[in-house]
Amino acid sequence: MAGNANRRVSAKRATSKDRQAKQNTSPMLMQWRFLTILFSVILVFVCLAARAAFIQVIEPDLLIQQGDNRTIRVRDNPSYRGLITDRHGEQLAVSVPSKAIWADPKVVNAFDSDTGETQSLDTRRFQALAEVLGRDVQSLYDKVDNPKRRFVYIQRQVTPAMANFVEELAIPGIYLRNESKRYYPTGEVSSHVIGFTNVDDKGIEGIEKLYNDWLTGTPDKRKIRRDAKGRQVEIIEQHAGEKAGDLMLTIDQRIQALAYRELKEATLYFKAASASVVIVDVHTGEILALANTPSYNPNDRATVSNHRLRNRAITDAFEPGSSLKPIAVLAALEYGTVQKDSIVDTSPGWMRLGGSRVEDPRNYGKITLTEIIQKSSNMGTSKLALSVDKNFLMDTYYNMGLMSDTGTNMVGESNGIFHERNRWSEHELSSLSFGYNISVTTAQLARMYATIANGGVKVPLSIIKSNEPALELPERVVSHENAMAVLEMMESVTQEGGSGTKARVPGYRVAGKTGTSRKAVAGGYGEEYVNIFAGIAPVSDPQIAVVVLINEPGGDLYHAGDTAAPTFSAIVSGTLQMLNVPPDDNAKTASIHRGGQHDVQ
DSSP, X not given: OHHHHHHHHHHHHHHHHHHHHHHHHHHHHHHHHHHHHHHHHHHHHHHXXXXXXXXXXXXXXXXXXXXXHHHEEEEEOOOOOOOEEOTTOOEEEEEEEEEEEEEOHHHHTOBOTTTSXXXXXXXXXXXXXXXXXXXXXXXXXXXXXXXXXXXXXXXXXXXXXXXXXXXXXXXXXXXXXXXXXXXXXXXXXXXXXXXXXXXXXXXXXXXXXXXXXXXXXXXXXXXXEEOTTSOEEEEEEEEOOOOOOOEEBSOOHHHHHHHHHHHHHHHHHTTOSEEEEEEEETTTOBEEXXXXXXXXXXXXXXXXXXXGSOOHHHHOOBOOGXXXXXXXXXXXXXXXXXXXTOEEEOTTSEEEETTEEEEOSSOOOEEEHHHHHHHTXXXXXXXXXXXXXXXXXXXXXXXXXXXXXXXXXXXXXXXXXXXXXXXXXXXXXXXXXXXXXXXXXXXXHHXXXXXXXXXXXXXXXXXXXXXXXXXXXXXXXXXXXXXXXXXXXXXXXXXXXXXXXXXXXXXXXXXXEEEEEEEEETTEEEEEEEEEEEEEEOTTSOOEEEEEEEESOOSSOOSTTTTXXXXXXXXXXXXXXXXXXXXOTTOOGGGOOTTGGGOOX
C-alpha cells in the first residue's frame, strides 16, 4: 500500500512539473513568432521605401522617360518645298497642301470589352474606302491585319475630295495627316529640265534632284506636353526651322513652249524616234530652252515608261556629221594654212586614204572656203584638216567645248565619246573633219556654235539664273576675226545653193550647218539617220545659237535639210520675235561686230 501511494505521489509531481514547463515555454514561443512577423513587416516596408528612394531619387530617369513617352509630343509646322520659276518668275514647280490616309491597326482591330473578342470590321465602310481609292478591299484588310503595328500608310497625296470622303466615313483607326504634293503647271513641256519628286517630296530627276538640298527646308518644331485627353498643357521647347530656297532658271517658258510644240509636231510629222532642241544666249551661255520628245507629264507618272524620262539633249551622244565641218575650216584659218579667200582643189571629187575612200556627191573642182561649207564638201574639209598639225586640230576640238561638260552640271550629263590615241591615220583625221569618229551631245554642239557666235569666246552653259560669277570663266579660244569669217561662210548654207535653205527665217539673216549622219551599229553603219541643223541668228548681231536634232526619221525624208532645217526655222522665227530682236535682212555683212568686247587676255 505504501508503494502504491508513493507511485501516485510521484505521478502527481511529474504532471505538476509538465504543466509548469508548458506554462514557462508558451509565452516565449508566442513572443518569437510576434517578433518574426514584426520584423518581416518592417523589412517589407524598408524594402519598399528603399526601392521607392532608388527609383525616384537615385535612378529616376527610367520613370521620367516612360512618363515623357506618354505625355510629350513633338509637333512640326508644315514646311513646303521651294518654288522653281523661269527667268520671268513664271512658276514651273510649286508645292500644294495635300492629305495622306493612314491607319492604326491596333485601333482597327481593337478588342470588344463586352464579348472579349476582336471587333468585326465594318465591311460596308471599308468597301466604300476601297472604291474611292480604286483598290481592292482585300488589300486594305491585309494592310491593317497586324494589331502590333501602330502606323501604316493607306494612300499618300490624295485629292481634297477623297480626303473629305474618308473623313466622313469615320472608320475607327483610319485617319488623315497633312503633307504636301509637288505640282508642275507646265506639264510635259518642261519636264526634262525640272524633273520631279517622289512621294516623300525628295527630288529624283532633273533640277529637283540636282538642287534637292536647297529646295528642301526644315519645319518649325514644338515640343509640348499633353494630358490624358490629348490636350496641350505645356510648351517645353520651340525651334525655328530653315526656310526652303527658291530657284530661278534661265529658261524662258514662252520660248520653251514654242520649241517643244514645234519639236513635237516635227517628231510626229517625220515619224521620228525622238528629237531634241537647245537654245542658248550666245553672250551669257544661259539656256533659254531645252526640250525633248518623247516627253512625259510629271503630274501623272503612273504609266510613264523609263525611256521617256531621259533628258536626251544632255545624255545622248551621237556622231554629228557635217555640222562639225566649220571646225575644220576654223582650225585651218587659225593655223594659217589658208586665208579667208583661199581656193581648195577638190578634184576629182574623191581620194583614197589608207585604203578607204573619201568622196563628194560630185566633183566640185576648185572651190572657196565658203563653198566648202555651203556644199558640205567632204573633200574640202578633209584637205583642210590634213593641212593642220594633228595636235593643233585636236586642241581646236577641245577648245570649242567638245569632249567636256558644258557647265550646266545637270543630272546625267554626258561628256560625249572620243577615243584619244597617239597615232591617227589620215583617214581617221579626214573622218573627224566631217563629224565621224566623235560623238557629242546636243548641248555640246550648242555650246560650240555659241562660241563661234560670241566671236570666239567660250562661255559655260548655265541653267540657273544667278548673279554670282560662274566657276568657269569666259575664255577666248579662237580669234574674233576668224570666228566672224566662219559665221559669214555658214550664212551661205541658208542661201540659194546651200544645203539648208529651208532654215531661212523671214526678215533675218541666219547662219548654220546641216548634219546628216548614219547611226553606227555592230560591225559598221546601219540604215538609220540622225538629222541636225545647228545655227546662229541674226548674223549681223548674233543673239542665239540653236541646235535641232531629229533622231531616226521614219518617212521618205531623211536629210537634215528637209527635217531639222524647217523645224529650226519655225523655232528661231518665234524666238527672235519673243526676244524683240529687230530684223536684219537688209543689214550689211560689215555690221558684224559682236565679240570684240568679250576679249579675254
